[in-house]
Each structure stands twice: as C-alpha cells, then as structure tokens.
Amino acid sequence: MAIKRSTAKKKNTRKKGYKTSWKQVLGIWILRVTLLFFAFTVFWVLLLTIMNPPVTFLQLQRAFERKAAGKEWKIEKDWLSYDELSNNLKRAAIAGEDAHFLTHSGFDTEAIRQAFEKNQAGKKLRGGSTISQQVAKNVFLWPDRSWLRKGLETYFTVLIEVFWSKKRILEVYLNVIEMGQGVYGSEAAAQYYFHKSAKSLSKKEAALIIAILPSPQKWDARRPSAYVNRRANNIVRYLNFYRIPE
Numbered sequence: 001m002a003i004k005r006s007t008a009k010k011k012n013t014r015k016k017g018y019k020t021s022w023k024q025v026l027g028i029w030i031l032r033v034t035l036l037f038f039a040f041t042v043f044w045v046l047l048l049t050i051m052n053p054p055v056t057f058l059q060l061q062r063a064f065e066r067k068a069a070g071k072e073w074k075i076e077k078d079w080l081s082y083d084e085l086s087n088n089l090k091r092a093a094i095a096g097e098d099a100h101f102l103t104h105s106g107f108d109t110e111a112i113r114q115a116f117e118k119n120q121a122g123k124k125l126r127g128g129s130t131i132s133q134q135v136a137k138n139v140f141l142w143p144d145r146s147w148l149r150k151g152l153e154t155y156f157t158v159l160i161e162v163f164w165s166k167k168r169i170l171e172v173y174l175n176v177i178e179m180g181q182g183v184y185g186s187e188a189a190a191q192y193y194f195h196k197s198a199k200s201l202s203k204k205e206a207a208l209i210i211a212i213l214p215s216p217q218k219w220d221a222r223r224p225s226a227y228v229n230r231r232a233n234n235i236v237r238y239l240n241f242y243r244i245p246e
Contacts (some may be wrong), residue, residue: 041140041155041156041159042159042163044140045140045156045159045160045163045164046163048139048164048172049163049164049168052079052172052175053139053172053176055075056138056139056176056184057141057142057143058138058142058143058178059075059077059176059178059184060075061142061143062075062178062181062182063075063182066181066182074181074182075182075184076182076183076184076188076192077175077176077183077184077185077187077188078185078187078188078191079175079185079187080174080175080185080186080187080197080198080199081171082167082168082170082171082245084198084199085171085174085186085198085199086186086198086199086200086201086206087244088201088202088203088205088206088207088239089174089186089198089201089206089209089210090170090174090244090245091206091239091240091242091244092203092206092207092209092210092235092236092239093131093170093173093174093210094131094170094242094244095207095210095235095238095239095241095242096207096210096211096213096231096235097131097134097210097213098130098131098132099242100130101130101131101132101166101170102166102243102245104130104132105161106130106132106133106157106158106160106161107130107132107133107154107157108130130157131169131170131173132157132160132161132169133153133154133157134173134177135157135160135169135172135173135176136153136154136156136157136159136160137149137153137156138173138176138177138178139156139172139176140152140156141153141156165245166245167245167246170244170245174186174198175187177213178213178216178217179192179209179212179213179216180192180193180212180216180217180220180221181216181217183216186198186201186209189209189221190205190209193205193208193209193220193221193222194221194222203236203239204232204236205221207231207232207233207235207236207239208221208224208228208229208232209221210232210235211224211228211229211231211232211235212224212228
C-alpha cells in the first residue's frame, strides 16, 4: 500500500509540474508576442517620421476594386512637403474636418459625444474621427468596421500623437487621404479637379476638395452638389479663424 501511495504521489507531482510549466511557457510566448508587436509598431511609426508612406491598404483595395469592375488600375498621388502645401488647404482641412486639431491629443471627446447623441437620436450617422485618427486608419490599417480595427486605430492614434508633430500628421493626412476615384492626396486632387498644383489653391478650391471628403467616391469638386457647395462655403467663411501648425 505504501508503495502504491508513493507512486500516486509522484504522478500527482508530475501533473502539477506539467501544468505549471505549460502556463509559464504560454505566458512567456504571450509576453514575447506583445513586446514584438509593440517594438515593431513603434519602429514603424518612427520610420514614417522621416519616410513617406509608399502606398496604403485602402489605395491597393480601391485599385483592385477598379480592376474587378473592368476599369483601369489607378492610384494617382504625388507627395508635397508641408511647406509646399497651400495654407488655404491646411486651414480648410482643419476647419472642415477637425476644428480642435491643434488642441486635442488625438481624440476630440466633444465631437465623439455629439456624434454619439446624433446617432442615438436616429439622425444621419456621422463619425467623430479626428485628423489623427484618419491618418492612423489610412496609413497603418485596412478598411474595415470591426472592433479589432477600431482598437488598433486608437492604439496607432496614440503612437502618432506621441512620436509625430502636428505638422507631420497634417502633412501625411493631406498626402494620403482619398480625394476622388483613384485620386489620393492634395496634389493629385488639385491637378485632377482644377489642373493646378496644391501649392496655389484658392480658398474656394481648397474648401471644395475638403468638402467632398466624407464621400470622395461619390462627389466631385468640379461639379459640386448643392450640399457640397454649402459645405465649401461654410469652410471658406471660417477659414481665417483657424491656425495651422507652425
């Protein structure tokens, strides 16, 4: 009996040791993956402080969608530095898309609250995304509406607000955002709509480009609908009230 009990004890000890070891290994791997993800994403964000994003997931997706629809492959873009971009365009972007861009840390809580209240009241759905959030979504992530992507968008928004200047965030935004069918960034949009450079856009031209951003696949800055024209006029009206990053 003593021998049997001793053997059973040894078996139980082995089982306990195995369970502890399995949990430890799993914990170590979770920690490694977490640290690797954090290190990679921080490196990626830091790299794009000095390097311009070559292409985005959205640009590729739209190009493949065009091919699937029997249209030509099209990704028109041409990078302009922050100082080359028209000040009218910078102010229009802030006036039309993110009024508190210079003062928030990536998230406009008031805009989010208002959007939530409107959505709850059954009014036309509208997001509360800041320019920083749109950069995080467009540069680092894929087009989707899942909770995972929203969580990653929040994470990357925090990273770019920590490591990038407001000037860099606005520069990237105005160079990667979708501004028409196969048209990305201000320079390509200015050439496409007005046959001129984004360096010399007038207030109204800049406002019209920003006014179509909620639906650039549907609206056209050359032939603005009554709604787009009203929105552009409102942007022009308040343009000079907004400061830009210096």
